[in-house]
Amino acid sequence: MSSDAEDRTRSQAEVTQEATPGSTRQEGRPIQGSAWKRLTWPARRVLRTAGDRYDRMAKPARLGVSAGMVVLAAAVPVLLPYVTADSGYWTSVATKIGIAALLALGLNVVVGFAGLLDLGYVAFFAVGAYTFALLSGAGRYAIAISRSQPNAFKLLPTWHMYFWLLLFVALLVALIAGVVLGTPTLRLRGDYLAIVTLGFGEIVRITATNLNSLTDGSQGVNQIPHPAINVGSVHYNFGLNNEAYYWLLLAVIVIWIFLLRRVNDSRIGRAWAAIREDELAAASMGIPTIQMKLLAFAMGAAVASLGGVIYASQIGFISPDSFQLFSSDFGSVIILAMVVLGGMGGIAGPIVGAALIIFLPERFRFVGDARFLIFGGVLVLVMVLRPQGILPSRRRAAELEGGEVRETSVFEARQAGS
Amino acid sequence: MGTALLRLQGVVAGYGRGDVLHGVDLTVEEGAVTCLIGPNGAGKSTVLKTVSGLLRPKRGRITLLGRDIGGLSPQAVLSHGVVHVPQERSLFPSMSVWDNVLMGGFVLRDRAVVRRRIEHIADRFPIVANRRHERAGSLSGGEQKIVEIARALMLDPVLVLMDEPSTGLDPRARQLVFHTITEINEGGRTVLLVEQNARSGLAIAHHGAVMESGRVRLEGTGSSLLADPEVARLFLGAAPANRG
Numbered sequence: 287m288s289s290d291a292e293d294r295t296r297s298q299a300e301v302t303q304e305a306t307p308g309s310t311r312q313e314g315r316p317i318q319g320s321a322w323k324r325l326t327w328p329a330r331r332v333l334r335t336a337g338d339r340y341d342r343m344a345k346p347a348r349l350g351v352s353a354g355m356v357v358l359a360a361a362v363p364v365l366l367p368y369v370t371a372d373s374g375y376w377t378s379v380a381t382k383i384g385i386a387a388l389l390a391l392g393l394n395v396v397v398g399f400a401g402l403l404d405l406g407y408v409a410f411f412a413v414g415a416y417t418f419a420l421l422s423g424a425g426r427y428a429i430a431i432s433r434s435q436p437n438a439f440k441l442l443p444t445w446h447m448y449f450w451l452l453l454f455v456a457l458l459v460a461l462i463a464g465v466v467l468g469t470p471t472l473r474l475r476g477d478y479l480a481i482v483t484l485g486f487g488e489i490v491r492i493t494a495t496n497l498n499s500l501t502d503g504s505q506g507v508n509q510i511p512h513p514a515i516n517v518g519s520v521h522y523n524f525g526l527n528n529e530a531y532y533w534l535l536l537a538v539i540v541i542w543i544f545l546l547r548r549v550n551d552s553r554i555g556r557a558w559a560a561i562r563e564d565e566l567a568a569a570s571m572g573i574p575t576i577q578m579k580l581l582a583f584a585m586g587a588a589v590a591s592l593g594g595v596i597y598a599s600q601i602g603f604i605s606p607d608s609f610q611l612f613s614s615d616f617g618s619v620i621i622l623a624m625v626v627l628g629g630m631g632g633i634a635g636p637i638v639g640a641a642l643i644i645f646l647p648e649r650f651r652f653v654g655d656a657r658f659l660i661f662g663g664v665l666v667l668v669m670v671l672r673p674q675g676i677l678p679s680r681r682r683a684a685e686l687e688g689g690e691v692r693e694t695s696v697f698e699a700r701q702a703g704s
Numbered sequence: 705m706g707t708a709l710l711r712l713q714g715v716v717a718g719y720g721r722g723d724v725l726h727g728v729d730l731t732v733e734e735g736a737v738t739c740l741i742g743p744n745g746a747g748k749s750t751v752l753k754t755v756s757g758l759l760r761p762k763r764g765r766i767t768l769l770g771r772d773i774g775g776l777s778p779q780a781v782l783s784h785g786v787v788h789v790p791q792e793r794s795l796f797p798s799m800s801v802w803d804n805v806l807m808g809g810f811v812l813r814d815r816a817v818v819r820r821r822i823e824h825i826a827d828r829f830p831i832v833a834n835r836r837h838e839r840a841g842s843l844s845g846g847e848q849k850i851v852e853i854a855r856a857l858m859l860d861p862v863l864v865l866m867d868e869p870s871t872g873l874d875p876r877a878r879q880l881v882f883h884t885i886t887e888i889n890e891g892g893r894t895v896l897l898v899e900q901n902a903r904s905g906l907a908i909a910h911h912g913a914v915m916e917s918g919r920v921r922l923e924g925t926g927s928s929l930l931a932d933p934e935v936a937r938l939f940l941g942a943a944p945a946n947r948g
C-alpha cells in the first residue's frame with residue numbers, strides 16, 4: 287500500500303469521526319461547557335485546522351513546513367538578543383527546554399505510542415548522565431579528590447573528543463538497561479507497571495548514592511568534561527556556550543523526530559496503536575505484543591540516555607539529587623506532566639508541553655515561590671478544560687473521547703498456562 | 705474430506721493453578737464445519753484459546769495436518785493459517801473499519817497481497833466497503849461481528865476458530881452470520897465453531913462435539929447429535945432459553 291494513499295484514507299476517516307464524538311462531550315458539561323467553548327473557539331479552531339492542514343498537505347509541502355520550523359528553532363539563540371536584554375539567561379532556558387523536549391519526546395514513545403505508564407523514566411536519564419560521567423574519567427577524579435589522594439589533580443579528565451563515542455556507548459548502555467528492566471516487567475498491566483517503573487527510578491538513584499567507590503555517592507561527580515569537535519582543522523570546545531548545546535540538542539531532536547515518524551508510520555506504529563486499544567485482540571492479530579512494548583521502552587530509554595549525556599556534559603556536575611522523582615527540572619513526574627499537558631501520541635504535543643513547563647516557572651520567577659502555585663493552577667486548569675492535552679495526536683484524542691480503551695492482558699492467560 | 709486437519713489429544717490447560725481442560729480429545733476434519741457445544745464454563749472458549757496460542761497447553765498434543773502446533777505463539781499459529789474470532793468483541797474500537805480489516809493482515813509482509821485481499825474482502829462484505837471510514841466502535845454488535853469475520857479472512861486461513869459468533873444478535877443478523885459461515889466453509893475453509901445456539905450451530909455443522917467440565921463427552925455428525933435424546937435433554941432444551 288502506498289503510504290500516500292493510506293494517509294489520505296486516514297485523514298478522511300478522521301473527518302467523518304469529528305462529527306460524532308464531540309457531541310457526547312458537550313452533553314457532559316452543558317452550561318459551563320458552552321460558555322467556555324464560545325470563549326476558546328478561536329484558539330481551538332486554530333489548533334485544529336493547523337493540525338488538519340498539516341496532515342492533509344502533500345509530502346513536499348509538509349517537508350517545507352517542517353524545515354521552516356527547524357530553521358526557526360535553530361534561529362532562537364540568534365534572535366533572543368533582539369527580544370530580551372537578558373539573552374544569555376534565556377539561551378540557557380532554551381537549552382533546558384531542549385533537554386526537556388528530548389525527554390518528553392522519548393517518554394511519549396512509551397506512554398503515548400505504546401500506552402505504557404512509565405513513572406521511572408528519569409532512571410534512563412540518570413543512566414546516560416552517569417555513564418558519561420564515569421567513562422569520561424570524571425568519576426575517578428571525584429573519588430580521588432574526596433579521598434585527598436596525592437596528585438589527584440592529574441586525573442582531571444580532559445579528553446573531550448571521546449564525547450561522541452561515549453554518547454554512542456551511553457545509548458547502548460541505556461538500550462540494554464531498557465531491555466533488562468523491561469523484559470520481566472512489561473508483562474504487567476497498567477497500574478502494576480506504573481508502580482514497578484516508579485521503583486526503577488528510585489533504584490537507580492539509590493544505587494548512585496550508595497555506589498561510593500564508583501560514583502562518589504551523594505557528593506556527586508563534578509568536572510565532567512564538555513564536548514568538543516576535533517576533526518581535521520576544526521577544533522571547537524563546547525565549553526559553557528549554551529548555544530552550542532542548544533544546537534546539538536536540536537540536531538538530536540530532529541533526528542529523533544525523523545526516526546519516530548518513520549517508525550510510527552510503519553507496521554510498528556500500527557502495532558502500538560492496536561496494543562493501546564486492546565492488547566488481547568492485538569495478540570490474536572499476530573502482533574508480538576511484548577516485543578513491541580519492549581521496543582518502545584528501549585527506544586525511550588535510549589533517548590533519555592542521550593539527554594542525560596548532554597545534560598551532564600553541559601552542567602559539568604551531577605549527583606543523585608539531580609534525578610529525584612519530583613525534581614523540578616527533569617523528574618519523571620515533570621516529564622510525564624509535559625507529555626500529558628502537551629498531548630500524547632504526537633510530535634508537537636510533548637514539545638509544546640516541555641516548552642511551557644520549563645518556560646512558565648522561569649517567566650514568573652519574579653513572584654518567588656508563589657510561581658509554583660500559579661504553575662500548578664495552570665496545569666490543573668488545562669487538564670480540566672482540555673483533558674486530551676494541548677496538541678494531542680488525532681488518533682489518541684479519538685481513543686480518549688471514545689472512552690473505550692480496554693485493559694485486558696493476554697499474559698495473565700498465557701503465563702498461567704506455561 | 706475425511707482427513708483430520710486439527711487434532712487435540714489429551715489436552716490439559718487452564719488459567720493459573722486449576723485446570724480447566726482435563727484431557728480434551730477432538731478431531732476436526734478437513735473441509736468440514738465442526739460445532740462444539742456445551743454449557744457455560746465447560747471450557748469451549750478455553751479449547752479455542754489453546755489452539756490459537758493465546759493459552760499454552762500444560763499437557764497433550766495439538767496437531768495441524770500432523771504438525772505439532774501446541775504451545776506455539778499466536779503469531780506462529782496464525783502463520784500456519786489458523787485464525788481465531790474470539791467470543792468477546794475484538795475490533796479496535798477507535799480505528800476505522802478499514803484499518804481494522806487491515807490489522808487482520810498484520811503478519812503479512814507483502815503489501816500487494818494485503819491490498820488484493822482487502823479489496824476482495826470489501827467486495828464480499830459490503831459493510832467493509834460502505835462503512836470503511838467509520839469507527840469500528842460505532843458499529844452495532846452484529847455489524848462488528850461481520851467485520852470481525854471479514855478481518856479473519858485477511859490471512860486466507862485454512863482453519864477458522866469461531867467463538868459464539870451469533871450470541872447477542874437479532875434473528876436476522878444471526879442468520880447472516882450462519883450464512884456467512886456456510887459460505888466460508890464452501891470456499892474450502894475448515895471451521896471450528898463454538899455455539900450456544902446449539903440447534904442452529906449443529907444444523908450447519910457436519911460434525912458436532914459436546915463438551916462438559918473440560919472434556920469432550922460426545923461426538924458425532926451434526927444431525928445425529930441433534931437427534932440424540934441425551935444431548936437434547938442436557939443442552940438443546942436449556943441453551944435457547946439461557947441465551948435468548
Ligand SMILES: Nc1ncnc2c1ncn2[C@@H]1O[C@H](COP(=O)(O)OP(=O)(O)OP(=O)(O)O)[C@@H](O)[C@H]1O
Nearest residue numbers: 699719724742743744745746747748749750751791
Ligand atoms: N481469563 C481467565 N482467567 C481465569 N479463569 C478463566 C478465564 N477464562 C475462563 N476461565 C475459567 O475457565 C472455565 C471455562 O471457561 P470457558 O470460557 O472456556 O467456558 P465456555 O465453555 O467458553 O463458557 P461460555 O459458554 O460461558 O462461553 C470457567 O470456569 C472460567 O471460570
Ligand SMILES: [Mg+2]
Nearest residue numbers: 748749750791
Ligand atoms: Mg466461551
